[in-house]
Amino acid sequence: MTQFTLPTAPSPLILEDVIIRHGDQTLVAVDARVPPGEVLTLMGPSGVGKSTLLAQVAGFLAPVFQASGRIRLGDDDLTRRPPERRRLGLLFQDPLLFPHLSVGGNLAFGMPVGGGRRRRRQAVEAALADIGLAGFADRDPATLSGGQRARVALMRVLLAEPRAMLLDEPFSKLDAALRDEMRRLVFARIRARGLPTLMVTHDRDDAEAAGGRVIELA
Template sequence: MDPLILDDIRIALDGAPLLGIDTVIAPGDVLTVMGPSGVGKSTLLAYIAGFLSPAFQARGRVLLGSRELTRLPAEARRVGLLFQDPLLFPHLSVGGNLAFGMAASGSRRQRRQRVAAALAEIGLEGFADRDPATLSGGQRSRVALMRVLLSSPRAMLLDEPFSKLDAALRGEMRQLVFQRIRQEGLPALMVTHDAADAEAAGGAVIELEP
């Protein structure tokens, strides 16, 4: 995997500087960006992912290794996003949600087998035909994580991914998410206001001031 390079990124709103960042995130590492609401944490993720609102003014390059992402549409960047809400598609089964982001290669049977193996990996064996509405919060979070991983991202962005979970689930999901990021060798950037998230991630921390 390649490093995620944030090359002299500067973001402003109505001409007023909002944030600046210039760093490299190595494969398998998690950079945590902390700060209170309104300092631009989610705005930074939107710029990296390719859906920053035109209300903001931004400059600086986003690269994965030597591949520049800055001018690519969001769907071509291969950057996985994990939000605080699992955001599963209600009209698709659990298996359908997992298959959504997968490459169209392979037969239908092979894709079903891949979905079944992915569910078994996160402790949800046999859940492929379930309605997402019947899942617990922790189960939905695990499905959302696996859906991102099955889309074969080259980097991960985490937007307050554990804030909606209760304390017991939070520890379990932190362990699962950061373990998978290391296993897959993905450079990851997490924004959070929770110091325990940063501690669990184990990487560098940047604090944005209001």
């Protein structure tokens, strides 16, 4: 679990001349600054390197790729820091809830250590109430609907107190109605918490809902 740290003021996410290569081929070249509370969207078809860039930012780029440039949160250089010490929240197209834990157990999993069991339980209950799932703490994740699982996955990320967010096609497996609902929920939480966010998608509606800068990858 993440070690307890005092909250810090939001900082911009900075990709400083980040280039990813595979052999002699350059897959991605990005130089960008994402202010707190804003979303930078990377668009393009499958295979252009969108998720590969997220992997580099998160710290788990596969050894088959070569990367250069720096990744920073404000003045904090993350480039060579292990993934667990970067404090980045990842949200994928699948909720990836732990089947052996209850809904409450899933939410508590990534929370910073400290505060005592009662305080953690209260934080979980407040988080569930915030997403319209009050009283669901003891539920088995398998009993949730797709939209409920997506909301729990989002809140699990936020309870870990990330300093920035990485979104990898987070709405692609939801039906149209749930997609609109989750877009509003995710982007509202990002703005409220001042989290700089990098999102990859092939859906232009995602980019329009995010409302930030868009980079097209060919």
